[in-house]
Amino acid sequence: SVTKAGDYEGELIMATNATFPPYEFVENGEYEGIDVEIAEKIAEELNFELVIEDVEFGSIIAGVESGKYSMGMAGMTVTDERKKSVNFSDTYAVAVQSVIVPSGSDIKSIDDISSEKKIGVQQDTTGDIYATEDYGDDAIVRYKTGPDAVQALASGKVDCVIIDNEPAKAYVKANDGLELLDSAYAEEEYAICVSKNDEELLEKINDALAKLKADGTIDSIVSKYISA
Numbered sequence: 001s002v003t004k005a006g007d008y009e010g011e012l013i014m015a016t017n018a019t020f021p022p023y024e025f026v027e028n029g030e031y032e033g034i035d036v037e038i039a040e041k042i043a044e045e046l047n048f049e050l051v052i053e054d055v056e057f058g059s060i061i062a063g064v065e066s067g068k069y070s071m072g073m074a075g076m077t078v079t080d081e082r083k084k085s086v087n088f089s090d091t092y093a094v095a096v097q098s099v100i101v102p103s104g105s106d107i108k109s110i111d112d113i114s115s116e117k118k119i120g121v122q123q124d125t126t127g128d129i130y131a132t133e134d135y136g137d138d139a140i141v142r143y144k145t146g147p148d149a150v151q152a153l154a155s156g157k158v159d160c161v162i163i164d165n166e167p168a169k170a171y172v173k174a175n176d177g178l179e180l181l182d183s184a185y186a187e188e189e190y191a192i193c194v195s196k197n198d199e200e201l202l203e204k205i206n207d208a209l210a211k212l213k214a215d216g217t218i219d220s221i222v223s224k225y226i227s228a
């Protein structure tokens with residue numbers, strides 16, 4: 001049986017993958033980031049206690065579908081394919097897929113990426129899905145996390161990494177010798193996913209998001225992590 005909004009015993013269980021600054025990451029043993037702070041506010045509005053489960057990105061949707069988690073919030077892009085499995089809240093952020101290369105790379109623009117290259121991605125993300133579509137499975141090297149993909153790039157195992165722009169900036173900042181291409185690869189929108197059987201929770205989350213947008217809470221959380 002699928003768990004419903006009221007059945008979580010006062011908890012809002014958020015599945016995430018906390019390797020994705022500035023949206024979710026671990027610092028000094030604490031979960032931090034834009035999604036974490038927005039989720040805390042939503043939980044407050046709904047009178048739930050926020051519980052964070054840090055899982056592989058690719059297991060979030062299945063866990064939400066089965067009622068293991070009350071929601072998934074992980075810089076998660078709304079896609080038609082995912083909509084077949086879960087409902088998405090109203091969107092709360094926009095993003096683009098960016099390309100990270102080593103300084104001096106022969107990949108100077110998106111047009112230089114081809115099926116001849118080794119392209120690192122976080123598995124099951126839109127970067128993975130779009131790059132696989134565009135360049136073929138053989139060109140793609142999948143890693144458990146963004147930082148793993150970036151490590152592989154830094155040590156020359158792949159030629160570029162395709163990943164969301166804000167994490168990309170954070171990874172480049174944390175690693176010498178890497179840079180971002182100027183042009184964006186794909187545009188997308190982030191939202192929270194909930195079980196299709198939990199319309200009530202979806203509505204409550206949307207109401208909370210609307211309030212947090214209107215009163216400036218979301219903007220002020222975002223500006224703590226992202227400078228305009």
Ligand code: ARG
Pocket residue numbers: 016017018019020024057074075076077078122124125126127164
């Ligand atoms: N926006 C991309 C997607 O939805 C990547 C999200 C990865 N998130 C994370 N917390 N690791 O597929």
